[in-house]
Amino acid sequence: MPVEFNGGGQIPAPQAPQMGPAQESRLPHGVRPPFVLAHHPVRWMFVDGEWLPDLVPITIEPGISAVDKAGDTTLMLVESQKRGRIVLPWELVPPSTPSGKYIRAYPCTGPRGALYHCTIWEEPRVLAGRPAPDRVDQDGYRAWLRWLIAERHIPAMQEEARLLHLGNQEARVARATAKAELQPTLSHLQERQEAEKKSLEAMKAASEAPKGKGREARS
Amino acid sequence: MANFLYSGAGDVRLAEVLAAEYQLILADRFSILMDPLMSRAAFYAGNARGKGSTALKTPLVGLSGYNRMGAVAENASTTPTSVADSSATVTIGRQAIERGISDINDLVDSIGLNVEALIRDGLMAYAMRWMEMFCALLPGFSSVVGTTNTDMSADDFFSAQFTLIQNVVPGPYLCVLYPVQATDFLNSIRAEGGPWKEREDVQTILGASGNGLIGMVNNIPIVSSQMVPTMTAGADSGGGMFGARAIQWASGTPAPVRGAGEVIYQAGTVLYTELERDASATLTKIVHNAHIGFAELEDLRGCTIRTDR
DSSP: OOOOOTTSOOOOOOOOOOOOSOOOOOBSSOOBOOEEEEEOTTOEEEETTEEEEOOEEEEOSTTBTTOOTTOOOHHHHHHHHHTTOEEEOTTOSOTTOSSSSSEEEEEBSSSTTOEEEEETTEEEEEETTEEEEEEEOHHHHHHHHHHHHHTTSSOOOOHHHHHHHHHHHHHHHHHHHHHHHHOTTOHHHHHHHHHHHHHHHHHHHOOSSOOBTTBOOOO | OOOOOGGGOTTTSOSOOOOSSOOOOOOOOOOGGGSTTHHHHOEEEEEOTTSSOSEEEEEEEOOSSSSOOOOOOTTOOOOOOOOOEEEEEEEOEEEEEEEEEEHHHHHTOOSSOSHHHHHHHHHHHHHHHHHHHHHTTGGGOSOEESOTTSOOOHHHHHHHHHHHHHTTOOSOOEEEEOHHHHHHHHHHHHTOOSGGGGSHHHHHHTTOOSSEEEEEETTEEEEEOTTOOEEGGGTEEEEEEEOTTSEEEEEEOOOOOTTOSOEEEOTTSSOEEEEEEEGGGTEEEEEEEEEEEEEESOGGGEEEEEEEO
């Protein structure tokens, strides 16, 4: 028999919570300012058997990296060149790129007009009203890096840079070997040693020419 | 006689009331600006006030042992050695945040969320903006350690430290990591073998919590901050380890504001707060302003730690 309260009625059945009015479509992420990407001759990364440029993100905001009070980037470009960097304009993408730029922006929470900038290979995601890790199109980004090299927007990796990175990897192999020999019973140290060795061998074997999907590497 | 129940007391009871005070929403509120680590973090290039430009150029010269003497024969003449020089420029830019509150909202306040609170808010807003601008430079060093899409490890920490030592960067160093980088590093310590893992500082950092300064390893303070930006099209975080004078910053002390309403200068900072009144709309506008700028000073003094985001 249902319990009666002073109202004389029964306990109301649970109801689904009423949702508020539809919110404006803005990312819950904080403001992320625009940026350009730049190449430095020393910065390369070894990924899946090939050397790819490890680009530097330079924030374009007044007061950062010599961007002036009005957002003018002239001095930033000069300082970048002094450091040996090659700044890549936003429009430096293959002609087939839909947006024609490698950067895009989404409205986000913050002052009116607040924008969250990211590359075209990043897709901001939201989970339960909070920022979630971006979905990243790794293959697309790496294809663009290969395109930059193939089209000679970025010079090919210099031998000095390759030797520098090989030296660093050899040091990692030496450290991993020392740890593995110190604790031979720890299998994960042995595995790490093998992984570092394989990486070193792959680095040595990799050619400087870019490997493209559906694109022949230039000799 | 009917009992006076809560459910029937709608005219004399409220559906809900506010607690005595508000609680801050969870956010990263650590800034090196407010910490003694400030002395290691960034070189202060100067104040643009009265300098005639918003761009300050820091000269870098090769003296004090940069060139060494050479052996010269008894009666031979020496030739001059040129002084190596370069420079790095930092520009200041306006940073600001505005708040506004109506009179009626201010007068009904019961939890301390009023004009005074909005004025106090400016100091931390400035400090966090300082931290954000500082961290924006961490991915930019030409020396990079770590592997893209791979969790940070103790090896990466050592690689960064060794890079700085090999570049003869004077200590002490400072390490700033994204929280995921920091936890990956802690996790990596668990899998380490050998005597290093038994060091007191290495064991102590495993008890880290929160953000900001989470511990010291190898005498290097480690700061965990959400202000560390992404790299590699968002796949990685660009933290860094660096010695003093890797990064420089400059500021601009405001001139006395003429013709303004109330202006508050935050002691010890270049932050100033103006209150503007819109009487017809009963709005009090609080605008915080600061003029600061950051740039890389000497590239070899820093090392980017690029690992999985």
